Amino acid sequence: MSSWDGATATALLRALAGLNPVAGGQITEGGRGSRTPAERAWRARACAWLPRRPVPVRSQARAADVLARSAHPAAAAFAADLLGVARLTGRSLHSLTPGEIQRLH
Template sequence: MTCAGALELTLDVAAGERVALSGRDGATAMALLRAVAGLNPVGGGQITVGGRGSRTPAERAWRARACAWLPRRPVPARSRARAADVLARSAHPAAAAFAADRLGVAELRDRPLHGLTPAEIQRLHWARVIGCVAAGAGVLLADEPAEGLEPHDREALVLLLAELPVTLLMATADPVLTALCDRRVGTTSDRPGAPRSPATTGFGSKSPASLQN
């Protein structure tokens, strides 16, 4: 598989597996995550989730439902969006709102995002992701989710990731989050000059959140 910003690689992720992506070049792992989410174009090979590609409109729509995306820097510094706008973007807004209450950020709904702390914004996005999982997403794609968080917020994130019934692909250099995963995969950029492998990326067709719907 080749995509903008990433080298060629082969990666198979079993259903329910947690995989940490690491490397000197964080942009490579981010490009892979964005390609799996359908946000970056794929120049060669293919990416399948649950045995499905993303070449047709129907397949792309299914991919958007099957994958929940937790970005590295969720909100531009000058964004005019409100906290409620984050929750509304979830595939299951009611479940996201319930999760926001459990995560202690429900009272922030009417506040602008630019006035919130990084931890508060990240918790809103965790709530959005929980809503997506409640709606049937079985794959979670997370790009450095602990960046900028205080230790107690990082611990809360670890507990959340450990409990979510998803297949997890996460770009992280955090040793605590890496320890949560079943294996660590170095990006191709870790090995300059290494032979390029066949271009495919696949995710298992069965997961606790069911990627077959």
């Protein structure tokens, strides 16, 4: 993979997560393919995609906002506590490290 550029790696990871359709070949995860819309939808729910992009400096979003947007806010708060980021909920996202933001997501 060292000879791939960033765009190629990103396209592959997006296909693995079910965010991009596969033009040729087959990706199988959990016994499911990736060709039909239903299979890609399952994969999009089963896999997490955490893009690596900085938070805008002027962003007013707070760590608590990330947890509140979860489909299961109570479970997200519990997981944040286990991952050691629950203490960050009052801080702005732009003040967090990339690792802290990833653990929040």
